[in-house]
Amino acid sequence: MKQYLKLDDWSVIEEDFNPEHHEISESVFSIGNGHMGQRANFEETYSGSSLQGSYMAGVYYPDKTRVGWWKNGYPEYFAKVLNSTNWIGLKVVIDNEELDLNIAKVSDFVRELNMKEGYLKRSFTAELSGGKKIKVATCRFVSMKVREAGALRYAITPLNFDGELTLTSYLDGDVKNTDANYDEKFWDPVDETVSNESATVIIKTKKLNFHMASTMINEYFQNGQKLTPEVKVAKREKYTSQEVVLPLKQNEETSVVKVAANVTNRDHDTSSLGEVAQRVCRSAMEKGFDRLLSEQKEAWAKKWETSDIVIEGDVSAQQGIRFNIFQLNQTYTGEDDRLNIGPKGFTGEKYGGSTYWDTEAYCLPFYLSTSDQNIARNLLVYRYKHLEKARENARKLGFTKGALYPMVTMNGEECHNEWEITFEEIHRNGAIAYAIYNYVNYTADRDYLGEYGVEVLAEISRFWEERVHFVNPKAVYMMHGVTGPNEYENNVNNNWYTNRIAAWTLEYTLEALAHVNETDPKRYEALINKLDLTEEETSKWSDIIDKMYYPVDEESGIFLQQDGYMDKEQIHVSELDEKHLPLNQNWSWDRILRSCFIKQADVLQGLYFLNSEFDIETKKRNFDFYEPRTVHESSLSPCVHSILACELGYREKAYEMYLRTARLDLDNYNNDTEDGCHTTSMAGTWMSVVHGFGGLKVQSDRLVLNPFIPGQWNAFSFKVLYRKARLNVQVTKEQVVVRNETDEKVDLTIGEEQFTLEGKEEIRTAMKK
Template identity: 40%
Template sequence: MREFHKNKIAIYEYDEWRIIEKAFDEKTNQRSETIFSLGNGYLGIRGNLEEGYSGDPKTSLVGTYINGIYESEPIMYGEYHYGYPLWGQTMINVTDWRLISFWIEDEKFDMLKGSIKDYNRTLDMKNGKLTRELIWRSPKDKEIYVKIERFVSLTNKHLAAIRFMIKPLNFDGEITFISELDGNVKNKNLREQALIVIDKWADERLGYIQQKTNKTEFTIGCSMYNDFYCKEQDIEYSLEKIEEDKKIGIKITFKGEKDQTYILDKYVNFYTSRDVVENEIMNYAKEGVLEAKTAGYDNLYNEHKEYLFKFWEDADIKIKGDIALQQGIRFNSFQLLQSVGRDGITNIGAKGLTGEGYEGHYFWDSEIYVLPFFLYSRPEISKALLMYRYNTLDKARERAREMRSKGALFPWRTINGEEASSYFPASTAQYHIDADITYAIYKYVEATDDFDFLINYGAEIVFETARMWADRGGYIPLKDNKFCINEVTGPDEYKPCVDNNCYTNYMARFNLNYGVYVAELLKAKYPQKYEELKEKINLKEEELVEWKNAADNMYLPYDERLGINPQDDSFLYKEPYDVDSIPVEETPLVTNWHQLNIMRYQICKQADVILLMFLLGDEFDIELKKRNYDFYEPKTTHDSSLSACVFSIIASEIGYKEQAYNYFMQTARMDLDDYNNNAHEGIHTACMAGTWASVVNGFAGMRVYNGELHFKPYLPEKWESYEFRVKYKNRQINVKVEDNLTIYKLLDGDDIVIWHKGNRVELSKMKEVTLS
């Protein structure tokens, strides 16, 4: 197997709950800015230094982002063809709020000037706080202790706060703090500055900036309140407001005394025209920081910590035996929580709220990779992700009409629901996203019994996507009049625009069958709702017959000679290639090989057929899964971060435990150890969710068959135990796997039947069941 973690060096200390940086290095600064990002699903900030950065601008990316707030620019084409998207979408970098600098007389605190000792930067994942602590010796030999904390509130999405503490160690003298809001912000991928400052003001403690996007006309307001005090005694100080063209600030000057601690608490609020009407943004933002000051930093932080405590109770995976992997999986879970939208109008970007890679776009990653993590820990978040798709359904209908198709066609890359990718072979051609969304709806209803969601929202998506498939395919005489779907791209983007991609055809069949099932369910149990929905979307009964016929006659690729599922009609006719012979420096291939060379060989970018073996696992026997794995594993470069976790899961299922573990390691520390050399652009949210799946679906073998939970757990050789919790049908189950033992405990909800290695097990509340 290809191991793309070779020669990677961990730059953070191993710790179960913390990411610890013991030395500041310009060369890895931009990567650390990603790793030390904070967010709450609405607001995200990279781990930029509060005082600013005087190093090479290429080694830093300043970023604060609000989920779903974007700017559009025309997409530039050498040649434009019908159906190409006209406008791109980019999540914008908004007001830079974290700026706090200080001077000791005429010397500005700077990490790259003077000298640093006792340096420590720590991301506390258990409590949701970033802390930087150090002693700085200025060029004129003045020593000062510095401790800076920040958090982005998980209980108030508009709120963030910084506590900046300093203590002179060998001097008395004048010290000046400057706290700023900077509206002069840019995005590296936009040709023009997205935001213009339309209002700003400051008094001696409060400050406010209001900005507006040029094209999309979002208005964003950012307010701050600065509370300065001395820890040991009352202190005299002067306050002065600062106003520049696109910046406002507060200047605090005082006489610093040796061994006295001085503290600046900075409270910040963001509101947008999506949250409140435009002329009320300033009032909400101003009142927000005043309320924060009244509540106080410690109380706000304690509320934030309490939220995290409850989250970890539901979502934590405890590993004994490998501290590096324990750290990795907790980091991944923490960043997923910080990145995911929870309001039904936003989703989760491939890079979360941590960077500008993929321009903040949402992908199918949300439904197939990220949603299951929340479905079995915080199902209400999964529902919110699906509501985003419902709230953009009209955009999907418009795209289907543009593509001369019926029903709805959801976008490959998007923020606002419109397709934003200029390269159709790897975007629009990936029609499977319709089936991925339907599959996620199915899994959500299966796990929650939330039929109200299905009736009022999900069914409409299911019907419109089934319509698309029935129209998109056709009965081909040379394929024995089977229903074929031609000119599509499956998950493997290295094989674009092929006929009968195996993943796509199977998932389309699932979508069509589920459409018929949901229609029959609504007819039988909710007839009035069914009639209302039929009328709303002009659904005809004969369409159900059409869906059933297409599903029953779907062409499902299978090669009798090899006993495998060909990835598509042409894959087996391509020239084989030794993937292991490809030098590491030539990967990923998409940036080092011409696409015609990639397409001509039996080379896969990522899991495709193997992903199908997982998602629709009950349709394939174990021997077929093994043959497919053996065939595709040597042909896969894993140039996509979505790939390794899927191979880990199937390797666990077929008994390839060593490969399962190796692939799991490549998911668990993808960003912490920067396996793909691109962590500086932002985290890999789908890969992070895949870490959870590698344990729960892989090592523990969790599946849902016929509405019941099945487990087939084993313990990786290097571990002493692992433990996690699963929410399912209003129950919560704790699963602990030790050497030769699995312990199940129903923590909440009514009695439930589960299956352990094919054996029926009854669980009653708070009673442990121990099995070999």
């Protein structure tokens, strides 16, 4: 765990440059706007260790699967989010010496991610050979207002000399992915054009025919006055540049403003990409850097208006939650229903940047409560549009009916190639079904069931129907050969969570069908005909519900993670020497599989999802047993534990788990932030506050709050959008204040008290002790 970032309410700040931290910082200080994103690579040359990354939403590459032993059903490819044209690049040469922070003596280094206003700035002093010193100040952002544009300002001030600056601004599409399976480059050249006014690079993927055009325009200034220097242009395959030579005077600032546009044929006609990129870039540059930055600040102010969480008295916790909210807001905006939320967002390449079950299980609640409900709806419609692919995925694995949603995807097709996950981690289907329930329960948009939801639910239920098998001697249905959420157990029989979420899906599907039949009989009849759904099938589902097998340890009264779990040597994580942690970086895989240790919430995931089905004592018994055996080496683990600990009154454990999820990347808990931030788990941080400390639930069409405040905090507050109403919830050690900021009334329960909160009304109630 590397704690080197300064604590601040609204910024992430790095003081002093340490190359050992650089790749971690490249992830943490990433910027994005839902359309594109950029790791915090330096603009100038850096010869040290770096993961260069500039990413475009929805643009990917089907990298050929790399495995030692091919198995029937393996996907042909693993979808990679593509490292694309480097638009920030500057080559800075001072008196024939290139600026390189891996070589120069660096002092006064400060890097700041301003989360409130959405920009990254950096300053430092560099001493070159011969003792020449320069001060550099940079600022850049990708625009929330002009989503296809990014801008930077790079300023140099010589501190102890007069000299000459040779500045080369470039676009470089000759890039590769760090995670390329066969070390190949994924882009081919299309066109390069460059003039004194602008430069453009157009590239295309070697497969799938994605085209991307990038255009840059540069303007130069000294002491605030615009310059018109002579420009030397150059181009080669997938590269264009503009070079200027400028005099430097001691203590006088020389700067370049660079605006770039990145457009793809996902949004525009392929033949016109170059023209579109030119038009977007010119329009942005006409606004100028200061106006673009002002628009950026305004756009982020609107984001924070509905999604901010305020924590008083604990700067570490405050910074953590805002960092997570910031990354979520710059990763996915909901404007494009073809997009989803990659587990690394725009911060790195690991995991392929594709869609996982993380979206439905962890991200959906954030967007439900902080954005217009159509944004959350789009996340569900995304899966509906992939239903046919999910059916194909099931057929590839030998199923005759039903749909199996992929573990990893870009277009609905499975592209994950680890057998124990691709073939066995089928609980992902349950998360898709649960997301439909969660959305409908929260928004009361029950029309969604007839429009889209029932089709998805029915096909998932058909998959479960075929995946279980009936055991005659015991008269129960079982599921063998699965991997639950705890990936430190593979190929197990009767994973409790998988069995339970499967049976629950069948239950909810029958409820959804009944609702559509009752409210819209014509639509119901059309769905039955479209799905060719028979009474025989639905009767079978009821039978599976009634006779599903759940492993239980009778002596302790806990739900067994899977058959045989108690046969393992039972050890608590606290008994391990710290040198063994994290296990996945210190133990062989077979040793992990033989141990009792748990990667993330598994049984507890079920208790979290299906919370109202279990009494408090059942939750307590299972939490007390499983949490001490959990190493939390999945980024998705701490938030579930924090929420359950809140409900159980385990205040210190709740806070410990919250801080771990909130600062997972800022403090590099799992020693892997250099690969990219854990974007999808960041929604779990929000859930830890709102669902955990705030105790927010929706039960019987009432919004329920059951808050408590950690001892480390003086107060906290959050806002939630709930069925067209926006509520501001403030919690102190003495009272809970809920203010309705809209005209929509809300039925509300706080603790044991019930209220009807009228429009613009405020209620106050004492905190329970």
